Amino acid sequence: MTVSIKTRVLDRIDLAILDALQKNGRISNVNLANKVNLSPSPCLDRVKRLEADGYIEGYFAKLNAEKLNQSLVSHVQVTLEKSTTDVFTEFRKYIFKIPQVVTCDMVAGGYDYLLKIRVADMTQYREVLGNLVDIPGVATHHTYMVIENIKQDDGIIFQE
Numbered sequence: 001m002t003v004s005i006k007t008r009v010l011d012r013i014d015l016a017i018l019d020a021l022q023k024n025g026r027i028s029n030v031n032l033a034n035k036v037n038l039s040p041s042p043c044l045d046r047v048k049r050l051e052a053d054g055y056i057e058g059y060f061a062k063l064n065a066e067k068l069n070q071s072l073v074s075h076v077q078v079t080l081e082k083s084t085t086d087v088f089t090e091f092r093k094y095i096f097k098i099p100q101v102v103t104c105d106m107v108a109g110g111y112d113y114l115l116k117i118r119v120a121d122m123t124q125y126r127e128v129l130g131n132l133v134d135i136p137g138v139a140t141h142h143t144y145m146v147i148e149n150i151k152q153d154d155g156i157i158f159q160e
Contacts, residue, residue, distance in 0.1 A: 008053055013036050013037075013038065014046060014055075015158050016036040016158075017032065017036055017043070017047060018055060018156070019158040020032055020036065021056065021059075022155045022156065023154075025059040025060065026059075029043060029044050065118065070119065070120060071120075072118070072120060072122070072125060072145075072146075073116065073117065074117045074119075074145045074146060075114060075115065075117075075143070075144045075146065076115040076129075076132065076141050076143050076144070077110075077111040077113070077114055077142045077144075078091075078111060078112055078140075079110075079111040079138075079139045079141070080112045080113075080137045080139055081139040083112065087137040088106070090135070091112075091113070091135055091137055091138070094136070095113075097131075098128060098131050098132065100117050100118060100119050100124070100128045101116070101117055101132075102116050102117065102118045103115065103116040111140075111142075
């Protein structure tokens with residue numbers, strides 16, 4: 001499998017590097033080089049090039065939501081009163097002010113946005129919901145509480 005964005009074509013080694021770093025961003029360059037069958041110096045050059053070209057946007061730690069008292073998750077469908085640019089812009093402005101909204105996707109279909117909200121408990125959820133319905137232009141919302149996370153998005157899938 002090769003991926004082409006703009007003029008740069010990623011080969012199988014680039015894709016293997018991306019896959020390995022996505023699974024373990026703390027892997028040493030020596031271990032990464034061994035994993036993708038390169039010597040360390042060219043491997044590091046490729047990683048730096050992938051970073052510079054924007055294929056790697058950053059590195060982060062995966063945190064335990066339960067230990068950090070943020071394990072209550074809900075998905076909320078939001079429908080706006082009107083589908084106009086100014087209403088969309090206003091919604092976006094307000095949604096960034098609610099830190100418990102961890103993802104917000106504009107979607108096509110029966111509603112306008114799908115939110116993922118992460119909170120400590122139902123009391124905090126109620127506060128967040130109050131902030132949400134106070135956003136100008138929000139017409140309706142429907143909440144779905146997550147009972148159990150079955151499969152999680154762990155990034156981009158690399159298949160040959």
